Amino acid sequence: MTEDGTAATSLAESVSADIAARLAPVDAELARRYPGEPGTRQPVHTVYVPADAVTPGTVRAWGEQARDLLDEHAPDAASLAAVLGLREDLAAPVYERVRAKLEREPVEDLRIDFEDGYGIRSDAEEDAAAAAAARVVRAGHEEGGAPPYTGIRMKCMEAGVRERGIRTLDIFLTGLLETGGLPDGLVLTLPKVSHPEQVAAMARLCGEFEAARGLPAGRLGFEIQIETTQSVLGADGRATVALMIDAAGGRATSLHYGTFDYSAACGVSAAHQAMDHPVADHAKAVMQTAAAGTGVRLSDGSTNIVPSGTREQVHEAWRHHHALVRRSLARAYYQGWDMHPGHLPTRYAAVYAFYREGMERAAARLAAYTGNAGADAAVMDEPATARALSGYLMRGLDCGALSPGEVARHSGLTRADLGHFAGRPTEAEVN
Template sequence: MGQQEKVATSLAGAVSERVSASLTPVDEELERRYPGDPGTRQPVHTVYVPGEQFAADTIRSWGDRALAALDEHAPDAASFAAVLGLADDLAEPVYTRVRAKLEREPIEDLRVDFEDGYGGRTDADEDTHAARAARLIAETYAHGAAGNTAPYLGIRMKCMEAAVRDRGIRTLDVFLSGLMEAGGLPDGLVLTLPKVTYPQQVTAMVRLLEEFERARGLAPGRIGFEIQIETSQSILAADGTATVARMIDAAEGRATGLHYGTFDYSACLGVSAAYQASDHPAADHAKAIMQVAAAGTGVRVSDGSTNVLPVGPTAKVHDAWRLHYGLTRRALARAYYQGWDMHPGHIPTRYAAVFAFYREGFEQAAARLAAYANRTTGDIADEPATAKALAGYLLRGLDCGALDTAEVTRLTGLTLAGLQTYAGPRRGDLTPSAK
């Protein structure tokens, strides 16, 4: 005890310097390609509303329709829990939080759709609808009341294929220009580029946004966009490479998300309509490739949607709710923390699935993180990467409103800043939903 160890070395200091110098390009490449998660809030869903239907009260209207669906088909916690198979201890907290969420923030991410959901319109109509979308989104961010705004808003333009390319570019220009005329681009702006097949189409989007930024005096790289994966060629190129990985690189740091298009992708592979779903093996394969390609890049992956709508008599609504709830829980377990919702009736089960996912694992995650932070022993020996995942799990629960800051602090012993330290250094540019 206390004996001074003799430390011997054989390599000259210059050796380490030469090794470091040889790896400098690799260090720079790692930093460029894999900067890590951006640390911002990721919405739990994206809602698509056709361009001609988007109005000043759209968000509030969806919330009210979702609440009405609950009132009609599951008016209390017990009945809702019975439909979804929620444990007794989750029934009341989940139901109460779902209703509160529908009052406070019914939609987390809304996309005004000028692609498949928009249909055929004249150029004059599309110009008008794009300009109106810009005006209403600007007004929402400037004066939106609680329950009638969303943290993220934007448009899905037409794709870069020849038949619709010029129209898509014009719609994007009209929309972005309208936002600039109304005071500038909001922080929560999101753009979606659909039906991307070749990396060159992503590059074209980058060049387009560069031109807009120069024209409007914006900082280079200010505008990012999501890439929608809807074709087999976006997963596997003709030469056998993973196209989606090349698309992320082609975005030159502007890609914010990869969104899986359930029905276009399934149809592209010849899956019959009755089996086009987000849990089909073809969907699992595509999303697994997307997930691996995006890992560490800061690009988030989003699941698709179900087209089974919760409408009609109560028994039919309950069947649709169970399907949607199950698909959402399945996606969450696979680390797809975002999906699409196509109808107001989907929102109650979206939030029920998300809230149950975080609340049922909350106490165990909090205990494990507390043990790690306090260096205490338990039955699980967690490593730094797991501590990061535990903190990220709790922060996601806070972001959407599944968890409250006070209860997380009580069980972990960590402040919000402490959680952010474990999750990563660049956490959150938008206020969490939790109160």
């Protein structure tokens, strides 16, 4: 210590200032690349419907079909719990929430598909379908019942279908603008990406459309589907996902794993193409690492096993789908694809059980961390874990598995408190 009581040091102040100056560009680059959680709701699933099959009543019809299947094969909480192996204390609250969800908001994210689910049609036919898709989206927003998120999956940027995909996107977006503007929750999906330059081309396409129609720069974002081997590992041996996120220029909103295209590209036989195959786990681990901290979200793929046939067949398909969704959630893939109305009951059952079964424990750990527990903590958590615990509870609130009152009762924290610890920006900061 010095005579005046201050701590003694050896380095000149200029050393610290010089290091700060040298690292300022690095600080700026890290802030640009890793802005953190976007602070908005993430849908728990995406439903893909071919463009020629979607109507203004599609979402309502999916909900009705899912409820009919539930009524026929699991008419009460105990029967669904028995099929899925839910804990006895979770059976009633999960079942009640599933039923309410199927009535109120059966689909959270609808993607009108112009790619594999639609196929190659004449230009006139696809032009008409793209214009019709815009009308369907507009009708949903004007008449009510639209999912929180809706959009299209265009054809990819490969040479053979590139021009067709661009034209479909143009017709769809133009149709929306001419009937009232771009709706909130608009989502665009770019499939079969095999090179970062294709992502850059999509970003340019969005920018050109914004300029042509006088939209704010950055208004249009898009999802990138990871379903080619080149999207995970490039010809030069470099991991490609991070390069694609960067090529999007801030427009990438999420990465979606394509179960069947990617598995087939890896040579996996049809009988073994699945979300839990080792090649899927490798691809998704690379996606997860590349996206961490960037604000780009993750979505798992789908299963092609449909709940239909006898009760035993429906129950077996439900157990299979439920287990896959649970597996994804445990691996921090909080979104996935659903390809059939029969997948909705088990999607929501898995999601609601996942958050409800861990709520009290997560809330108690947060209460101890924040000093609201009133007793010594059984676990000494780090700030990073507090962030994860808060994020877990916020996702439970977002999807309707949890209520603000019960979370506050167990943790002593409001939603705003959770957002602070989770590192989410406030609504004012997002807007």
